[in-house]
Amino acid sequence: MLTTHIALVSEDDAVPARELMRVAAALDKQVTRDFGPLWGGLATAEPVFSLEDVPVGYWSIVLRDRINASGADGFHKDRFGQPFARVSLTDSWSLTASHECLEMLADPFGDRMVPGPSLKKGQGRVSYLVEVCDPPESAEFAYTVNDVLVSDFITPAYYDPVKSSGVRYSFTGAVEHPRQVLEGGYISWRNQTNEHIEQLVVSNGKNEFRDLGVWHPSTRSMREFVDGKTEHPELEKGLGHENERLRSAIEAEKGNKRARERAAELLREDIEALQLTS
Numbered sequence: 001m002l003t004t005h006i007a008l009v010s011e012d013d014a015v016p017a018r019e020l021m022r023v024a025a026a027l028d029k030q031v032t033r034d035f036g037p038l039w040g041g042l043a044t045a046e047p048v049f050s051l052e053d054v055p056v057g058y059w060s061i062v063l064r065d066r067i068n069a070s071g072a073d074g075f076h077k078d079r080f081g082q083p084f085a086r087v088s089l090t091d092s093w094s095l096t097a098s099h100e101c102l103e104m105l106a107d108p109f110g111d112r113m114v115p116g117p118s119l120k121k122g123q124g125r126v127s128y129l130v131e132v133c134d135p136p137e138s139a140e141f142a143y144t145v146n147d148v149l150v151s152d153f154i155t156p157a158y159y160d161p162v163k164s165s166g167v168r169y170s171f172t173g174a175v176e177h178p179r180q181v182l183e184g185g186y187i188s189w190r191n192q193t194n195e196h197i198e199q200l201v202v203s204n205g206k207n208e209f210r211d212l213g214v215w216h217p218s219t220r221s222m223r224e225f226v227d228g229k230t231e232h233p234e235l236e237k238g239l240g241h242e243n244e245r246l247r248s249a250i251e252a253e254k255g256n257k258r259a260r261e262r263a264a265e266l267l268r269e270d271i272e273a274l275q276l277t278s
Contacts, residue, residue: 003042004108006031006101007058010049014063014089020047023094026148027101034145034171035102038155039132043105059108060084061100063093074227075100075110077220083108090238092246095142098150099133103223106132106153110221113190114159119179119200120209126189126198128159128179129222137232138184139239139246141174147253149246181207188226190215197226 008024010017027045036043048054051062059082066088073096075085085100087093106112113127136152143152152172160167160178169175174182181187186201197212215225239246 001042003044004105005055005058006043006045006104007048007054007060008045008097008101009051009054009060009062010047011051011062011064013049014065015093017047017049020049020063022146023047023097023148026094026145026150027098030098030145030150031101031105035105035153038168038171039106041105045101059104061097061104062086063089063097065089074232075103075221075223077109077224081109083110088238092139092149092239092243095139095149095151095239099137102132102151102153103134106130107223110223111217113222116159116161116179118189118191119181119187120198123191124193126191128187128189129197129226131188131223131226135180135185135187136170136172136174136182137186138182139243140184141170141172141182142245143172144249147249147256149249186230188212188222188230190222197222199226199230201230 006027008020008027010020024045024047031043031045051060054060062084064086073086073088075083077083083104085104087096087100090096107130112130114130115125115127118124118126132153133151135154135158141152142149144150152170152174154170154175155168157167158169158175158178163177169177169180179187181200181202183202183205186199188197188199191198195214197215199210199212201208201210212226212229215222
């Protein structure tokens with residue numbers, strides 16, 4: 001089985017090297033420990049310090065300062081049809097990077113669909129776009145890896161026709177049954193009867209069905225089409241420091257940093273002791 005390699009790229013020294021390496025290590029653990037066993041496939045996530053240093057064949061997640069350009073952030077395909085993502089630097093950029101990384105692995109080209117009964121009554125069967133982080137997109141359902149905030153994600157069972165006991169529908173367990181959309185999340189599908197892309201968004205406890213219009217595959221992927229018509233406030237603008245989950249992760253990292261520094265100090269002493277006795 002081929003391994004997919006993701007490069008987490010800090011363009012123009014946008015992120016300090018230590019922070020980039022810390023988040024990349026967390027993403028690598030998430031894709032190998034959490035995501036891979038559920039979705040299949042082998043993948044790695046590695047820090048890279050410029051686009052010129054990205055190894056050939058890697059898919060890039062590029063970190064840049066925020067710009068006010070609609071559609072700039074998120075998933076794209078390059079001129080050769082290969083996936084890449086752009087992530088704005090916010091206080092919670094690791095959450096966005098995790099989101100883009102997992103969705104890139106599950107659907108590299110933005111057009112993977114799974115058939116199933118529509119969430120809209122009377123519509124029959126439709127084709128759901130596989131966006132593994134969108135149904136539980138809110139930071140409320142995020143979790144931490146190495147004290148780094150990362151995204152929850154659905155499992156393949158999410159598209160099952162009926163609920164089964166003992167089955168996990170998202171990694172954290174927040175999603176409790178097939179095709180459930182949590183607060184702040186959404187799910188999109190193709191309606192084959194009229195070729196429109198439709199969507200269910202849950203906001204303030206209410207379900208809202210949206211018609212995004214006709215998607216023309218010759219211009220861009222379905223995922224790019226959907227992302228261009230959907231707001232992602234937590235991902236694009238980031239979380240404020242008052243957010244409980246982000247604040248908790250920051251505080252945990254402070255303690256983790258002290259532990260790492262002490263471990264490094266002790267290891268240096270052991271290395272010095274070896275030199276003195278050699």
